[in-house]
Amino acid sequence: MLESETTTPARDRDGDRMPDEERDDERADERDDERAEPRAPSRTRRRGLWALLGGIAVLAIGAAGGLYAVRDDGGGPAARASTLPTATVTRADMVNTTEVDGTLGYSGTYTVLGQGGGKLTWLPKTGAVIERGERVYGVDGEKVPLFYGSTPFWRTLQSGMTNGRDVLELERNLDALGYNDYMTVDRDFTYATTTAIMAWQKDMGLDQTGTVELGDVVMQRGAIRVKEVNAVLGDNVGGKVLTASGTERRITVDVPVADQNMIRDGAGVRVTLPGGATAAGKISSVGTVATAGDTNSQSQTGQGTQNATIPVYIALDDKGDKELLDGAPVTVGFTSTEHKDVLTVPINALLASADGSYKVNVVDASGNVTPVPVKLGIFDGDDVEVSGNLKAGMKVEVPRS
Known part of the structure; x- marks a missing residue:
């Protein structure tokens, strides 16, 4: 016959033996205490907890719109895949303006004066361009054309006059207008000069006198553009008719x-x-x-x-x-x-840091992003010169505007 198991009687905190009912109540109280005060986690459970917290940190930063995910090994920013448009790093000549x-x-401002008497019967419009041989204004129903030259006429030009610069200016204009038969362009007023004048007067509808009086032409250095008309029709000739400029x-x-x-x-x-x-x-x-x-x-x-x-x-x-x-x-x-053959990126590819420095996000062939510090050069339009660990042909992120 087997011996019954010997059990140690339960005792209370003072060392006295406890009845069975009291012993059962004491064991129940101990179980409640264990539930109220959990045990310290094991080493394995601590590693799992830190991994969970690290994942939460990554998600929090991503939700805040940060550029980089936080690595859980303390090694700094982790590579991420680009989700933004890109532009190409190029080489170009940059000009700062x-x-x-x-x-x-x-160009220029000139005053056109009327000479010779009579009344103004025709005036040009503001903005009109007048070239050699064309009418500048009208006097007593006759045209007063434009001649080119640096020396104004100061006397009547006619046969028998002495040689002079004004004769040369007259013959140059007649020659340019096509009235040069048998006429030598020089300072001498000859019979050929008279013939040329008469042919020109006929085509202009003027009396064929063979002479050129003061006020018969307007002399300017070249074609003119009417900037302002200073006279009115009916005015006596003898003052400021109009203000002109060059045509350039x-x-x-x-x-x-x-x-x-x-x-x-x-x-x-x-x-x-x-x-x-x-x-x-x-x-x-x-x-x-x-x-x-x-x-x-x-x-x-x-x-x-x-x-x-x-x-x-x-x-x-x-x-x-x-x-x-x-x-x-x-x-x-x-x-x-001006800087020639330098690396350039779009201005909106630049990312500014709090310390005043700049970087660009380079995107490799796999789509991974790497921030690269750059120094800025000159700006030209929408592009900026950069220097750093970059090469032409690389891709950089360009945030959406």
């Missing part, structure tokens, strides 16, 4: 003296016209007299000198646009810096 406001007009379109820009180092005769410029269209031009001439800035009583001492400007004249390369208005505002871009 300084823009200055200017005014579109025409020209832009006038007042450039600060401090920026004159960017101005060179013949240098190309970029002109922004009314409406936003652009045109190419060249510096045709530079003024030699500076104009002081605002010198009113409220200006500070020396401010007029600091704001002094010099006039710069720009000739447009395109001669075909007839719709540009005289006096229209334009913007001229002068080249201040």
Whole structure:
């Protein structure tokens, strides 16, 4: 017969034996205490907990819109796949421009005076272009044409007169207009000169006198454009008839003296016209007299000198646009810096850091993104010169606007 198992009697906290009912109640209380105070996790459970917290951190940063996922090994940003449009790193010549406001007009300003008496019976319209041999105005129903030359007529030109510069100017114009039969262009007034004058007068509908009186022609250096009509029909001839300019379109820009180092005769410029269209031009001439800035009583001492400007004249390369208005505002871009064969990226590919530095996000063939620090050069339009660990042909992210 087997011996029964010997059990140790349960005792209370004072060492006395406990009845069975009290012993069962004590065991129940111990189980409740275990549920209230959980055991410390094991090493394996701690590793799992940190991995879970790391995953939560990654998700939190992603939800906040951060650029990079946080690695759980303390090694810094992890590579990510690009989800943005890209642009190509290119090599190009970059030009930095300084823009200055200017005014579109025409070269030169000339005063046309009437001579010889009579009444004005015809006047041109503002904006009209008048060339050699064409009517400038009318007197007593007859045409007064334009001749080209630097020396005005000061006497009647006729047979038997002494030689002179005015004779040479007359014969040059007759020759240019096609009236040169047997006439030698020189300072001598000959029979051939008289014949040429009469042929020209016939075609003009004038009396064929063979002489040219004061007021029969208007002498200017070239073709003119009517800028303003100063007289009215019926006025007596003898004063200012009209104000004219040259026919070549020209832009006038007042450039600060401090920026004159960017101005060179013949240098190309970029002109922004009314409406936003652009045109190419060249510096045709530079003024030699500076104009002081605002010198009113409220200006500070020396401010007029600091704001002094010099006039710069720009000739447009395109001669075909007839719709540009005289006096229209334009913007001229002068080249201040030029860098050739440099790396460029779109400006909106740049990512600015809090310390003032910049980087671009390079996207490799697999679509992974790597931030690359860059230094900036000059800006040209929508692109910027960059230097850093880049090569032409690489792709960079361009955030959506």
